[in-house]
Amino acid sequence: MTFNFKQLTYLFVFILGINECYSQLGFSHEIGVIAGPVAFQSDFGVRRDFETNAGNTGIGIGIVHYINFAYRADCNCYTTDTFFNDHFKLRNEISWNKTNLDHFGKWADPSRTSENAERLRRHSGVAQNFDIGTQIEFFPKSIRSFQAFSYSFAPFISLGVHFTSYNPEVSTTYGNMNINDPTNFWIPWGEAAVPNVNEDPFLFDGNDTTWSVVGSIGTRYKLTVLSDLMVDLRWQYYFNDKVDGLDHNLKSNKANDWLVWLNFGYIYYLD
Secondary structure (H helix, E strand, C coil): CHHHHHHHHHHHHHHHHHHHHHHHCCEEEEEEEEEEEEEEECCCCCCCCHHHHHHCEEEEEEEEEEEEEEEECCCCEECCCCHHHHHEEEEEEEEEEEEEEECCCHHHCCCCCCHHHHHHHHEEEEEEEEEEEEEEEECCCCHHHHHCCCCCEEEEEEEEEEEEEECCEEEECCCCCCCCCHHHCCHHHHHHHCCCCCCCCCECCCCEEEEEEEEEEEEEEEEECCEEEEEEEEEEEECCCCCCCECCCCCCCCCCCEEEEEEEEEEEECC
C-alpha cells in the first residue's frame, strides 16, 4: 500500500500545515480518542434488510484533534467574542474501520437450496479502511458557556471530507475456492460482465483510494475542566462502489458503499 500511504502522507502534511497556521493565531487545541460499532452498507446482502444491517457490522477506532476558536492558548484567555469563535470547532481525524461482510436476506436464506444460493452463502468479504480528513463542527449552544460549566451537554452537528485508503478482502469456500473464477460466485454477476468479465470485474481484493463525505450529529458531556466525553452518530458516503470488494453491474446496484458509525470518545484540552 505504498502508493496509498504516500497520498495519505501528503494529505496529512497539508492538514498539519493548516493546523500550524491556526496555531500561529493562538487558538487552543484538544485531542481525543474515539471507538465504536460500524454498520457497513454495501452490495453484500439485501438493501433495507434488518438481517443484513445487523449482520454486517464491525468496529472503528480513531484519533481526533480539535482547534478551539473560543480560547487562546498563548494568553490563557478567551478570543474575540464572535459567533464563529463561540459556535464552531475544526475537527481533524485519523481513523480505521473494519467490517466482516456476508450475504443475508432472502437470496441467501437457508431455505433456498439452489447452487446459486449456496454460492452466496459461501462468499464473504472484509471491508477495511484507513481515513484521514477534516470536519467543521457547529455547536448551537455557546462553547464558552459550556467550558464554564453553565450546562453539562453541548450538542453539535458536523460536515466534512475524508480521504480513504481501502483494502477489501474477497473469499469463497465454494467450488475450487478461486476468487478469480467467476463460476464460484453468484452467476448473474458474471453474466452481467460478459463478454468483458476480465476488463470489467465485479470483485476487487486489491487496494485503492477514494474520497468520502462525512456528516454526524452528537453531543459532548463536560467531565472536568480539561476533559469531555463525546458520543456521535456518523454517516459516511464513499465516492466509490469498490470499498467492500464487490461492484456488480445488475440494476439492483444503485448506490456506492456507505456506513453508519456510532462513536464514543474522550476529549482532553491540551491548552
